Amino acid sequence: IPPLVGQIIAGFLLGPPLADFVPFPEAMVLLGDLGLILLLVEAGIELDVGLVREAGIRPVLIAIAGSILPFSIGLGVALAQGKSIKSGIACGASFSPTSLGVAANALSGGSALNTPVGQLIVASAVIDDMIGLIILSMMEVLVAEEPALYEYFIPIVSWFAAQFVVHCILPLFKVENRPAVAFTLLWALLMAYLPMMYYSRASYLTGAFLAGLSFGQVEGVHHTFVQEAGVIMDWLLRIFFAASIGFQVPIKMFGSSHVVAWGFAFYTAVLGKLPVGLFAPKYDEETPKDYPFNPYVRDVVITSVAMTCRGEFSFIIAAFGIGEGLLDPELYSSIIFAVLLSSITSPIMLTVILKYY
Structure with a gap:
C-alpha cells in the first residue's frame, strides 16, 4: 500500500473534517x-525523452486509450447523477492518470521494473502523466469565464522559449560547473513560470513541470536537485497529502x-484501464513447450493491472475540482473513495500477479 494512503487518512482523521x-x-x-x-x-527533470522515443508507438497508444476510457466512464457516471458537463469533466479527469510511483514501486518489488514490459509500463505512465497535466491545464482555462484562444498555447510556446535560453547559456560555462549553473537557472525559470502560468490562467503545476522538463537532458541536474531539495520535498509532500x-x-x-455507492460506481472508471494491456507487444516469437505459462498473456495482465494504479495526480485533479467549485463535497467524497480504493487494491493485485508469474 503506498504511503500516501496513510498520509491522507492521517489528514482527515486529525484535520478539520474530524478531530x-x-x-x-x-x-x-x-x-x-x-x-x-x-x-x-522533479517529474519534469526525470522525464526520459530517450526512453519514450525508443519505446515507440505502443506506450503512446496505451496512454491515450488509458486516458480516454476512464475519462469517458467517469464523465458518464457523473452525468448519470445529474451533474453538469463541467463537473463530469472534472470527474473523468480525476481517473485518467496512472501513478508511475505506485506502479513502479510494485514492479520493483516483483523484480519486473527493468524488464521489457516494466519499461513499457514506465514509458506509458510517463506519457499518461503528461496527458494528465495537459488536462489539468485545460481545466484551469475551463473555469475561466471567457478564455482567449491564445491562453491554451502559452505553456507550449514558453517552454520552447525556455529551451532556447537554457541551451544558449549553459555552453558559456565549464562542464564541471554546468550542473550547479543549471540548478540555479532551474529555480530562476520556476520563479518566472509560476506567475506566468497564473496570469495566463494556465495551471501553475504545468509551469513547474515545464521548468523541470527544460533541464531533463542536462547531466547532473537531477542528482543536484535530489541532493539539495530531496529531503525537504519528501516532508512537504507528506504535508500535501495530509493537508x-x-x-x-x-x-x-x-x-x-x-456516497459509497457512487464511489464504487466511479471505481469502474479505474477498471476502464484494463483493456489497454492488449496493446502490449509479443516479445517472444515462440514459447517453449515446457514453459509453465504464456509470456504474452503474462505481459498483457501485468500491463493491464499496472495501469490501473492511481495516486498523486488523481488526488491533485480532484482537489483542484473541489477548490474551483466544479465538484460538490458529496461528489468529491465519492471520487476520493474510489481513488483511495484503487490506491490500495491495484498495488496488491499487481504484487500478487507478479508473485504468481
Missing part, C-alpha cells in the same frame, strides 16, 4: 502546495450509503 486537532490548517495546505510544486519539477488532500475529505460523508 480538528491541527492548528492553522491553511498554513499546512500552503506548505503542502510547495511540496507539490517540487514534485512536478491539501486529507483536510478536504468530508470523512463523515463516507458513512453515507449514497
Whole structure:
C-alpha cells in the first residue's frame, strides 16, 4: 500500500473534517502546495525523452486509450447523477492518470521494473502523466469565464522559449560547473513560470513541470536537485497529502450509503484501464513447450493491472475540482473513495500477479 494512503487518512482523521486537532490548517495546505510544486519539477527533470522515443508507438497508444476510457466512464457516471458537463469533466479527469510511483514501486518489488514490459509500463505512465497535466491545464482555462484562444498555447510556446535560453547559456560555462549553473537557472525559470502560468490562467503545476522538463537532458541536474531539495520535498509532500488532500475529505460523508455507492460506481472508471494491456507487444516469437505459462498473456495482465494504479495526480485533479467549485463535497467524497480504493487494491493485485508469474 503506498504511503500516501496513510498520509491522507492521517489528514482527515486529525484535520478539520474530524478531530480538528491541527492548528492553522491553511498554513499546512500552503506548505503542502510547495511540496507539490517540487514534485512536478522533479517529474519534469526525470522525464526520459530517450526512453519514450525508443519505446515507440505502443506506450503512446496505451496512454491515450488509458486516458480516454476512464475519462469517458467517469464523465458518464457523473452525468448519470445529474451533474453538469463541467463537473463530469472534472470527474473523468480525476481517473485518467496512472501513478508511475505506485506502479513502479510494485514492479520493483516483483523484480519486473527493468524488464521489457516494466519499461513499457514506465514509458506509458510517463506519457499518461503528461496527458494528465495537459488536462489539468485545460481545466484551469475551463473555469475561466471567457478564455482567449491564445491562453491554451502559452505553456507550449514558453517552454520552447525556455529551451532556447537554457541551451544558449549553459555552453558559456565549464562542464564541471554546468550542473550547479543549471540548478540555479532551474529555480530562476520556476520563479518566472509560476506567475506566468497564473496570469495566463494556465495551471501553475504545468509551469513547474515545464521548468523541470527544460533541464531533463542536462547531466547532473537531477542528482543536484535530489541532493539539495530531496529531503525537504519528501516532508512537504507528506504535508500535501495530509493537508491539501486529507483536510478536504468530508470523512463523515463516507458513512453515507449514497456516497459509497457512487464511489464504487466511479471505481469502474479505474477498471476502464484494463483493456489497454492488449496493446502490449509479443516479445517472444515462440514459447517453449515446457514453459509453465504464456509470456504474452503474462505481459498483457501485468500491463493491464499496472495501469490501473492511481495516486498523486488523481488526488491533485480532484482537489483542484473541489477548490474551483466544479465538484460538490458529496461528489468529491465519492471520487476520493474510489481513488483511495484503487490506491490500495491495484498495488496488491499487481504484487500478487507478479508473485504468481
